[in-house]
Amino acid sequence: MPEAVIVEAVRTPIGKRNGSLADVHATDLSAIVLNELVRRTGVDPVDIDDVQWGCVTQVGDQSSNVGRFSVLAAGWPETVPAVTINRACGSSQQALDHAAFAVMSGQQELVVAGGVETMSRVPLGATRASGEPYGPAPKKRYPDADFNQITGAQLIAEQWGMSRAALDEYSARSHALTAAAIDKGVFGSQTVSVDTPNGAFSVDEGLRRGTSVDSLSGLKSVSGENGWIHAGNSSQISDGAAALLVTTPEKAKALGLKPIARYHTGAVSGADPKLVLTGPIPATQKVLAKSGLSIGDIGAFEVNEAFASVVLAWQAEMGADLDKVNPLGGAISVGHPLGASGAILMTRLINHMRDNGIRYGLQTMCEGGGTANATIVELLDV
Template sequence: MARSLIDLPRRDLSSQPVFWGGLRTTFGVAHRGALKETRPDDLLADLMRARQLTPGVAEIVTGCAYPEGEQGYNIGRVAALGAGLELPGMTVNRLCGSALEAAAIAAAGVVSGRADAWLVAGVESMSRVPRRGANFSESTRVREHAPEAYVTMGETAENLARRYPRLSRAAQEEFAASSHAAAHAAWQSGFYDSHVIKVHGMTADESIRHPANRDKMALLPPAFCPGGVVTAATSSPMSDGAATGLVTSEKTARDLGARNWLRVIDTVASHVAPEIMGLGPVPAVKKILERHHLSPSDIAAVEMNEAFAVQVLACVDELGLDPRTVNTKGGALATGHPLGASGLRLLMTLHARMEEDATSGNLGIATLCVGGGQGIAMLLEFVSL
């Protein structure tokens, strides 16, 4: 149980931002799943329409990692128009951290008084817009002076495996199998029913495997380099999906009848060397804990994006987190990782976990590593009336 937040800064309820009302689609397997033919702008528009507009929402901010092609032309506004919403919209890009950044922007907007209620969203079709974008072009200057800027995500995972030799291939496979088992159990228990819409005939997130076959995992070849230890089984799958949520003032949440929410305390972005980008959550979480005089033991629940098994294991060790608090309902290795939507998936999973525990005042953290050598973390407090 987390300690009291009485020593943390408090705001008037009209300027205290909170997250609630999360709703996402089931996530599809890219290129061969149920959403492979679905345009991402249509997918997000349909989700926005399905949730109906919350009274008082003034702006939309949407995360998208590759906002071009069918995700271009400011998909945050395009999807809103497709949903029939007469609202301004913008799109933000912090790669895998885009949706969490969108929520942070909305929270800052509540604090500043810019708008009292925001619809936040995230979307990615890895089927229809390729990784690194449709027309990616390296800078000759950057390639010459900072070649690490273009290191692939798989290479960064192998770098971590070499840096932490105790995180063996077997340990990574064990973690991946546990993620699939936890996600399957959560779906079976009805945990996801409150905040996931099953679309295009899916009954759950498509990439979940039950049981995850450890024997088959052991036979997979290295995915990224000869002699490596990171495989397709210990890497998050390419995925398609969309997510939405509300960031409002606490007063507005109460007025609209919400019974509980996540109070947004703080957000921190950090940087690490691009070639070890998977460690990005470490400085972000450390900074947010130090800023608020907290320790890892004060955090009741953590949702950390599972880009790679080795990356999560390394971050948990470096931060001294209790593994029993991390991703208890499975993570991206199982549910999938539609890049621009993943930050909101973390927030709504964290909310549902803390709602299940029902201890008002508990603290949670949502965090992701970010391509290019970054991390982002958000500190939240569960509040229940």
């Protein structure tokens, strides 16, 4: 079976809600990373077999196969196809899985994976403006569930015995790590500047420097009067896009490209839809079992910071060294542009691995409905 390798990965800086990227259409934002991928690799877009593009809220600006119109916005040949994928928050991580599977099956040689979400322009929940998203049968099966992620985050905190202080301490850590990474210029090589009406946008803007348990203590709970979930220990609403180029080692050599990482193993799993967000636990267990690796073999983890309780429950169950978990901060400090987040995290992960000589990295994402993706990559650029 052919191997799949990632030869390049690029992302936009993440814009905060109604911030620097709010005036940029999703297709135009996607076109920026698509063309930067081409610029960095020298690949002729006409040779790209497919574009797998994640996007969650596919209405309004992001409707009508946003992946295809992103390709057209980039000015690529009309012959280049694209498909838009929705696996909730894991959409662009699933796009990477699909790209790798296509290459490993031998059906395709050169595939782009990535995603976009402009939550400033297409608000979360816009698809629920009319109709019933869940239907009567799931509600009958789970009569006491509301399938709400905030409710799930609170239930997880309670089930794993977390205090609000513990959640806030983790959240302050996220901001501190992101601040350190930005100050060291860690993200500079993996981002592409975006020209906006207000000038060039080049640095993730969700960061709140100086965030502490004390500064978070005054925020009002969104999970009930006595709940512990609030805006400060949850992911930020944001905008962004990212893209990766996936191919075989042989094709990379023919194109004069040096692979960064090998797609090692991928898995997807389901969990309790009432808790919604515990899927990364069984998904991680599944991907490790498939890979033959142990948790101790992994040198860096990206566990999407949808909520602090999600990461802490995963860490408690998996026994991972917290120093290796989200070492650059995460969605609590910079944001979670839904359909782009999987590709953004992978871009961050493989660059962190390369910067620090880490052989194996693992990424996992909780997703609406109780599913989760988990992916292991192996560093090759050493």
